[in-house]
Amino acid sequence: MGAWASRGRAARVPVPEPEPEPEEALDLSQLPPELLLVVLSHVPPRTLLGRCRQVCRGWRALVDGQALWLLILARDHSATGRALLHLARSCQSPARNARPCPLGRFCARRPIGRNLIRNPCGQGLRKWMVQHGGDGWVVEENRTTVPGAPSQTCFVTSFSWCRKKQVLDLEEEGLWPELLDSGRIEICVSDWWGARHDSGCMYRLLVQLLDANQTVLDKFSAVPDPIPQWNNNACLHVTHVFSNIKMGVRFVSFEHWGQDTQFWAGHYGARVTNSSVIVRVHLS
Numbered sequence: 001m002g003a004w005a006s007r008g009r010a011a012r013v014p015v016p017e018p019e020p021e022p023e024e025a026l027d028l029s030q031l032p033p034e035l036l037l038v039v040l041s042h043v044p045p046r047t048l049l050g051r052c053r054q055v056c057r058g059w060r061a062l063v064d065g066q067a068l069w070l071l072i073l074a075r076d077h078s079a080t081g082r083a084l085l086h087l088a089r090s091c092q093s094p095a096r097n098a099r100p101c102p103l104g105r106f107c108a109r110r111p112i113g114r115n116l117i118r119n120p121c122g123q124g125l126r127k128w129m130v131q132h133g134g135d136g137w138v139v140e141e142n143r144t145t146v147p148g149a150p151s152q153t154c155f156v157t158s159f160s161w162c163r164k165k166q167v168l169d170l171e172e173e174g175l176w177p178e179l180l181d182s183g184r185i186e187i188c189v190s191d192w193w194g195a196r197h198d199s200g201c202m203y204r205l206l207v208q209l210l211d212a213n214q215t216v217l218d219k220f221s222a223v224p225d226p227i228p229q230w231n232n233n234a235c236l237h238v239t240h241v242f243s244n245i246k247m248g249v250r251f252v253s254f255e256h257w258g259q260d261t262q263f264w265a266g267h268y269g270a271r272v273t274n275s276s277v278i279v280r281v282h283l284s
Contacts, residue, residue: 037062041071045108066092069103083184083281084112091178102176109174115276116168117254121151122273129165133259134158138267144235146192149274157201157258157269165255167210168277175279180249187242189220190276191256194235195227199268200261202226205238207277210251217246226261252277
């Protein structure tokens, strides 16, 4: 017997479609400098400083210059934004050998209107220089709600004076000498303190404005009357504004103390929280 022959149709072989030619990558460095400046002005400041500045010499020159940062500041059309732009233009630092424009750090750190105190409400004792008296500092929940606080916790003192301090470097925070010496800024300080109902307490605050050598140029101190025992969990607010800032201020020292008046073992002393140091711009 003969073998059966297959009469099926031959399978079609698909014809591959031609691959599209790869698009030529856009090289931003080919843009005119004035157009590249506009493009870079839409990049977040921290990315500009951390990555874009490393691309090439041309990009580094743009990031280190003033024009890019003035363009970024000009986008804020609020009253504060307009005042900042005017200050940035009028308080420009002198050209320094191969040093970046200070406006870059200013835009990245955004120090105006921001609380410069680290850990104001008691996420442990980090960022504070502390001196423990009695049984030392601890962190507890607030017994009275503090408005506007990022956390409803507080630092609690003991039966002997407990002390806590931060020294803020204003240049490190993003401000530059010409701005600090312009007479157009003010430094607002604030602190909340209180007591637990069954124990009286005492509290002290000292804020100092220091020059580059840590010499005191101005200060504010508060020694309010003690809160008595059986006080319904009293909570008080201390504020002060340094409005006529002397030339040369470069640091702010913020320091407060607390203790109880019953001299009980444990933590029955002054409760402090939501400490703040905020730099603002005179809008007038």
